[in-house]
Amino acid sequence: MLDTSTQPTGRVTQVTGPSRRTRRGRKVAEQVPRHLRAHLTAYLMIAPMVILLGIFVIWPLVYAFYLSFFEMSFYKDAKFVGFDFYQYVLTDRTSTRRCGSASSWRSWSYRRSSSSRCCSRASSRRCRSGWRRS
Known part of the structure; x- marks a missing residue:
């Protein structure tokens, strides 16, 4: 709000009003x-x-x-x-061969563990994969 009343110099001064507050007393700008x-x-x-x-x-x-x-x-x-x-x-051939063998080992061990889980549930009966519990 600008106050231009009763000042003969023509300067405009800024008038700040009271800060707005909510019902609980917090300022509006401080709210989350x-x-x-x-x-x-x-x-x-x-x-x-x-x-x-x-x-x-x-x-x-x-x-x-x-x-x-x-x-x-x-x-x-x-x-x-x-x-x-x-x-x-x-670019090294040895490291690329090692990555290949590691991935094949991972896939083999995953297949082996999934078939052994199947057989452990099947007690003495045959599983779908043909493995027998020992």
Whole structure:
């Protein structure tokens, strides 16, 4: 609101009115938005889990990714190598063969464990896969 009454100099001064308050006495600007107030309890219950997840999972992953750009030794200072390690792993024949054998081992062990679960439920009867419980 501008007050232009009774001042002969022609200057305009800013007049601030009383601050608006709600029924409970809080200022309007200090109120929490409605969508946050409606779910405040849920946010407070999830907050510790999110904080712990960030500390024990997300931060170590980010830090490990950062450290993967350095070559480190106990006796020497860390040396920045950039994407050289990633290039080495993707172009080396030995590492690609190892990734292939690891994935085949994973698939074999998964098939084996799923068939053994089937047989443990079947007691002495035959399972669909033909395995017999020993």
